[in-house]
Amino acid sequence: MLHIRCPYCQEMRSEEEFSNAGEAHIRRPPDPAALSDAEWGDYLHFRKNPRGPHREVWVHTAGCRRYFNVLRDTVSYEILDVYPAGVPDPDAPEETTP
């Protein structure tokens, strides 16, 4: 049983109150029509599934019903970080405007 800190309720809560909603920071491509079938398939179906730290989305289903991000080690299940939805991916390379 995990204890997860909800960044909105600001309390440690039991895993039973939450649902996992898959990998975090997946962006919908701005122009889907410009993608090849393989690229679109990648976006829709393919996930990182790492062994180790994984950024994922959880929802506080039985509590405040908000979505938020969790950095969880998929081997030890240790929760390394928790932060609100909308925070940019800390691992993403800095965006440069052309």
Add this chain to the structure above:
Amino acid sequence: MPEAPGVEYREIPGRGCLNLRGDADDPTLRDATATTLGTELPTEPCSWQSSGDTRACWLGPDEWLLIVPDGEQSRVEQQLREAVSGPLSVVDVSGGFVHANLGGDNAAKVLQKSSPYDFHPRNFPPGRCVQTVFAQAGALVVAIEDGSFVLIFRRSYADYLVHWIADAAEEYGYPMHRT
């Protein structure tokens, strides 16, 4: 005379409630709730504010449950709609919920048996409210001024939850009052 019961459960009749969503930083929302309800909107997570027969419970950073005497709902809704200029959703959800009071010396123990949340008074003193898993259903549990608890849950779960509570409270000498 029988001993004082360790747990008392009573349905609270005559309660209405509205789900309110809006921007906690919107001054017109804060002013309107203060004027309409006589109480501030709680912005501290998992807390409530009340005035007289009215209570505002925090449900999320932009969501509250307003508990008012039955019959007041449309007045509250109308006044908020007129006064709030920012984003606003206010919905009368009275028909969907049962309000009940769980009191007595062992009330917290019944909650602890029914939920993964830490209902020890050290963690859940009066002034707090929490939405959590309760008997595998969901409930909003409010720790009120007198040390007892208000449970607010879906009407469709009422029969099941009343039986659950009766079973969980039996060892504390539970008598049931329905009003």
